[in-house]
Amino acid sequence: MALPFWHIAHFDDFFDHYTINGHVLGTGVRGKIRTCYDTTGGTFNVYAMKIVPHTPAALKALMLQQSIPPHPNICLLLRVYFNTMTPQLAALAPNITTRHAIIILTPMARHGDLFSRLEKGICTTYVFDRLMSALAHMHRHGVVHGDIKPENIVCFTDGKYPHIAIIDCEFCHRPEDTTWTPAGTPNFASPEIYFPCARVDNRVTTAADIWSAGIVLYNMTFLRSPIDNSLGEIRRSHFNICVPKGAPPRVAATLRAMLRVDPQTRITAEDARLMMRA
Ligand SMILES: Nc1ncnc2c1ncn2[C@@H]1O[C@H](COP(=O)(O)OP(=O)(O)O)[C@@H](O)[C@H]1O
Numbered sequence: 001m002a003l004p005f006w007h008i009a010h011f012d013d014f015f016d017h018y019t020i021n022g023h024v025l026g027t028g029v030r031g032k033i034r035t036c037y038d039t040t041g042g043t044f045n046v047y048a049m050k051i052v053p054h055t056p057a058a059l060k061a062l063m064l065q066q067s068i069p070p071h072p073n074i075c076l077l078l079r080v081y082f083n084t085m086t087p088q089l090a091a092l093a094p095n096i097t098t099r100h101a102i103i104i105l106t107p108m109a110r111h112g113d114l115f116s117r118l119e120k121g122i123c124t125t126y127v128f129d130r131l132m133s134a135l136a137h138m139h140r141h142g143v144v145h146g147d148i149k150p151e152n153i154v155c156f157t158d159g160k161y162p163h164i165a166i167i168d169c170e171f172c173h174r175p176e177d178t179t180w181t182p183a184g185t186p187n188f189a190s191p192e193i194y195f196p197c198a199r200v201d202n203r204v205t206t207a208a209d210i211w212s213a214g215i216v217l218y219n220m221t222f223l224r225s226p227i228d229n230s231l232g233e234i235r236r237s238h239f240n241i242c243v244p245k246g247a248p249p250r251v252a253a254t255l256r257a258m259l260r261v262d263p264q265t266r267i268t269a270e271d272a273r274l275m276m277r278a
C-alpha cells in the first residue's frame with residue numbers, strides 16, 4: 001500500500017509541470033542530479049531530480065524503498081513520474097536507452113554529499129551515529145541498501161554536526177532475494193559481494209551494509225580508504241584491513257567488529273551504534 005508521502009504519476013511531458021534551472025547537485029553514473037522547481041502547483045518548491053531508466057529492477061527497488069517507513073536520516077521519495085523519453089529528457093540523461101524514464105524527486109540537500117565534506121571537519125561519532133540509526137531502521141524493515149558510501153550520504157545542514165540522509169536506494173533488495181544481482185561500489189563492497197562462497201544460502205544480507213559503513217567510518221576517521229584501488233588489490237585488501245595505531249579505542253573496536261570478513265560474525269547496525277557510544 002502506498003504511503004501518503006509518495007506521489008506517483010505518469011506525465012507526457014514533465015517539463016509542463018517542472019522547470020530545471022541548470023544547477024547541478026552532483027554527478028551520478030547515469031547523468032547529473034539537478035535542482036528543479038514545481039511550477040504547476042504555484043509553490044515553486046525545489047527538489048533534487050534524478051532520471052533513471054524504466055526497468056523492472058528500478059521499479060522493484062523503488063517499491064521496496066517506498067515500503068520503509070520514514071526516518072529522519074533516510075531521504076524521502078517525494079514524487080515519482082513515469083515519462084516517455086522525450087528529446088528534452090534525453091538531452092539531460094544521454095545514457096538512458098529505454099523508451100520510458102523514471103523521474104525521481106527527493107528533498108534537495110544544500111550542503112553536498114559526505115564525500116565533499118570529509119576534509120571540512122565533521123564530528124565522526126555524530127555522523128556515524130545517525131548513519132547507524134538509519135541503517136538499523138532499514139534493516140529492521142528487511143531492506144539492504146546495497147551501496148553505502150560517502151557519495152550516497154547527503155548533508156542538509158552545514159558545520160560539524162550536519163543533518164545527514166542516505167540517498168540512492170537503487171541497489172536496495174531483500175536479503176532473501178537471491179535473484180538480486182550483487183552490485184555496489186568496488187572500494188565499499190563487502191567480501192561476500194566478490195566471493196559468493198562467503199554467503200549463506202547465496203544471500204547478500206544486511207551485513208553487507210555494515211561492511212560498507214565500516215569503510216565509511218574508516219574514511220571519516222583516517223581520511224583515506226583501507227582498500228587499494230585496483231580490482232585484484234581490492235579483493236586481496238579485504239583480508240588485510242588493519243586499524244592504524246593511535247585510533248581511539250572505541251573507533252578501533254567498532255571498526256574491527258564491522259570489518260569481519262565472515263558476514264555471519266559481523267556486528268549489527270544497532271550494536272555498532274551502541275559500541276561507538278559506550
Ligand atoms: N537529494 C539530493 N540533494 C543533494 N545532492 C544530491 C541529492 N541526490 C543526489 N545528489 C548528488 O548527486 C550525486 C549522485 O546522485 P545519486 O542518486 O547517488 O546517483 P547515482 O545512482 O548515479 O550514484 C550524489 O553523490 C550527490 O552528490
Ligand SMILES: [Mg+2]
Nearest residue numbers: 028151152168
Ligand atoms: Mg550514488
